Amino acid sequence: MKPFFQVKTSEEIHKIIQTLPCLPEEKIGLNDGLNRVLSKAVFSPEDLPHFPRATMDGFAVRARDTFGASEAVPALLTLAGEIGMGQQAREPIEPGYCFRIATGGMLPPESDAVAMIEHSQQLDDQTIEIFKPVSPLDYVIQPGEDIKKAQPVLPAGVRLRPQDLGILAGLGITDFRVYRQPKVAIISTGDEIVSVEEQPPPGFIRDINSITLQALTAKVGALPDFLGRTRDNYEQLKALCEKGLNQADMILISGGSSVGARDYTLEVIHSFPGSEILAHGISISPGKPTILARIGDKILWGLPGHVVSAMIVFTLFVKTSLHQLEGETISKQPPGFQARLSRNMASSQGREDYIRVSLEKQGTEWLAIPILGKSGLISTMVKADGLIRIDQNCEGLEKGEWVEVMLF
C-alpha cells in the first residue's frame, strides 16, 4: 500500500479550495434565478418606487393642514376626490383639501402624508374630519425610498433568495448574469459493489454511496450525473474518468476502500496530462483517506469508501469546493447552531474529530447528543442532525459545553 504522501489539515484544504477556478457565466431569466449565483453586481436602473405611495388606507393630505388636530378640535378638510389604484395623481392638492387614497395609491403633488382612515370621519359628501395630526412623510413611501437609481442592489457572488428575485422583479431586471451550475460526475468503485436493484451475494454490498452523493450534490444546487460503477480496475476507472472530464466540472470517485483501489485512483489521476494531486489524506477523523486533485480546470475528489466518511468529507469540503466553483463568495448559509453537549467526549490530540450528533430540546436549550458508531454504519447518519468538531489541539469536550453544530 502506498502511504498517504501529502496529508493536509482541514484548514490547508480550505485554503487550496479558495485557489480553485470558478465556472464561466451565463445569462438567465428571473424564473430560473432561485439559488443561482450572481456573477455581476446589479445596480438599480431606476428609483423604487418611482412615485410616492400611501402605506395606509385614508386621505392624502398636506401634513401642515392637520397640525393641532384632536378628537375635540378636528381638522376639517375638503374632499377633492379619490385617487384610484393605478391612477396617476396629476392634480396638486390645494391647502385645506384632501384626496381619498388606498394603500399603494399614488400621492398627488403637494401632499406629503396620509391620514389614516381610523383617525378620520366623513361629515358629508365634501367634508372630512381628521382627529390626529400627521407629520410630513407619515404613511408614505417616497420615491427611491426602497432603492435609489444607481445604488447597488445585489453584489456579485451572492446566491439568489426569493427576496433577491423580488427586488430584481421590482426593478424590471428580467435577466441577469450568473455562474454556470457545476456539473458533477459521480463514479462508484469497488469489486464488492453491486447495483441497488441487485440482491448482493455474500461478500457483496449494494452501492449506497452513489445515491447519497447524487442527493448531496443536488441539495447544494449542483447537477449530479451518475456515470456508473467500476470494479477495482485501472482501465475501467480511467475510461469513466475520461467521460467525466469530458462532460463534467467535477468528478467524485467513491468506494474503493481496498488497498489496490486507492492506488488505481492515484494512477488514473497521474495518467491525465496536467494533473496535480493537491492532497492525499486529510488529518481528520473520519475522512482521512481522501484525495483532492486538479486536472486542468476540472476538480477530482477521491472520497472514502465508508459512506459516513464520504458524507462528512462532502459536508466539510466538497460542498465548499462546489460553492467556489459556482463563484459563491458571500454566504447567506445559516451559521452553525449552538447547543450544549450531552456528555463528555474524548478525542486524540493531534487529530481533528467530527462527531455525529442528534439535537433534542431540553427546556429552552438544545442538547447535542453524540451518536457513536462505526463510520461504516449509515444508520448513524440517519439518526444524526449534524456534526460537531473537536479541534486537533483539544483533548476532548466536556458535558454541558457549548458546541457549534453543523446541520445537515
Added chain:
Amino acid sequence: MKPFFQVKTSEEIHKIIQTLPCLPEEKIGLNDGLNRVLSKAVFSPEDLPHFPRATMDGFAVRARDTFGASEAVPALLTLAGEIGMGQQAREPIEPGYCFRIATGGMLPPESDAVAMIEHSQQLDDQTIEIFKPVSPLDYVIQPGEDIKKAQPVLPAGVRLRPQDLGILAGLGITDFRVYRQPKVAIISTGDEIVSVEEQPPPGFIRDINSITLQALTAKVGALPDFLGRTRDNYEQLKALCEKGLNQADMILISGGSSVGARDYTLEVIHSFPGSEILAHGISISPGKPTILARIGDKILWGLPGHVVSAMIVFTLFVKTSLHQLEGETISKQPPGFQARLSRNMASSQGREDYIRVSLEKQGTEWLAIPILGKSGLISTMVKADGLIRIDQNCEGLEKGEWVEVMLF
C-alpha cells in the same frame, strides 16, 4: 371596508393548519426521493450488512489466537490465503491461521476480529507476526449491526435526506410511497400591478409578489404555478380561482391591498360551494390582513399586498401548511438560531411582532441586528437573514437578550 371579522392569533392559526387534510400518496423511485415525504414507515427487509465485514485493512483472525501478543513476543499465525473484495469467504479459519483481508471484505467463518496491518509484519510467505492483541469483534461490522431485519428504518412523515436515501439504497428498497407534492396556484391582484417586463407608468408598480411567492414555494419543495395577474375585479378573480381549484391543491392570492380588493377576495371565496373562511386577520405585525380559507380539500391563502408582509406570513404559516399538506409530521428543519439582540426593541403589548434581523458575528457570539423599515420595502428583506418574534405579552426586548432567529 369590511372589518377583519375573524382575527386569530398565530397559535390559533397553527392549530387550524394541523386540522387541514393531507395529499394522497404515490409511488416513486430512489432517484426522485430527495426532499419527498415518506407516507408509510419503512421496515428493513434484511440484515445490513448481511455478512461480517472488515473495517480495516489487515488480517482476519480468531481473536483468542492474538491474546497476550506484544512487540517483544508477537503472535505467530499461518497465512491461509487472501480474501478478495466481493469474495465469499467459505472456508472456516483454523486455530493459528489468518487470512489477509481489506476494508469491506467478508470475514471467514470462525474468525471474529481483524488485526490491523499497522500492527503486523510478514515474516515469510506463510507467517504473519501480530504485535498487538485484538478483542473479539475488533474492526468488524457484524451482520445486522447497521440495521436488523424487520427493524424500523424510517418513520412515515419524514422528509427524505441524502442519508435516508442511502439507507434505502443499502437495503435494496428502490421504490417507496410518498405523499404527492403540493401544487400551488399563485395569483397576483391589484389595479396598480403591471408585469415585470413592463415599464410601469406613474401610479403603477411591477408585480414583485408573484416571483417572490413562486420562489418561496419552490424552496419548500412544493410546485408553484403562476396563473396570472388580475385587476381588482370580482369576475376576473373568480375565473382565476376556479382555474386554481381545478389544477392546484393550494391557492395563494396576493396583492389587492386596497379596500375593494380585499372584499372581492372574500366574495369570491364565498361564491364557491363548501367554502369556509377559517381566519380573516391574524394578530401579528406585519401580516395582519391575511385570509385563510378552505374550499373542499383545497386551501386558499389571501396574503397581504406588501411583499414583506406576504413573505413573513409565508414563512410563519404558509410553509407550515404546505408541510401539513405534504404529510410532513417529523421535522428535521434546523431549529431557530440563537443570537444576541444588538439594541432595545419596543413593541406594543397585545400584538405579536416580527422583526427582520441581519446576523453578524461578534467574537464567538452572533448578533441579531434589527432592520427597521416599512413593510412595503423589499430592500429590508434583501438585507435580512431572518426574523425574530416579540411575544404579544411582552413590551419589548432588551439589548443583549438572547433571541431565536428564524432563518430564511
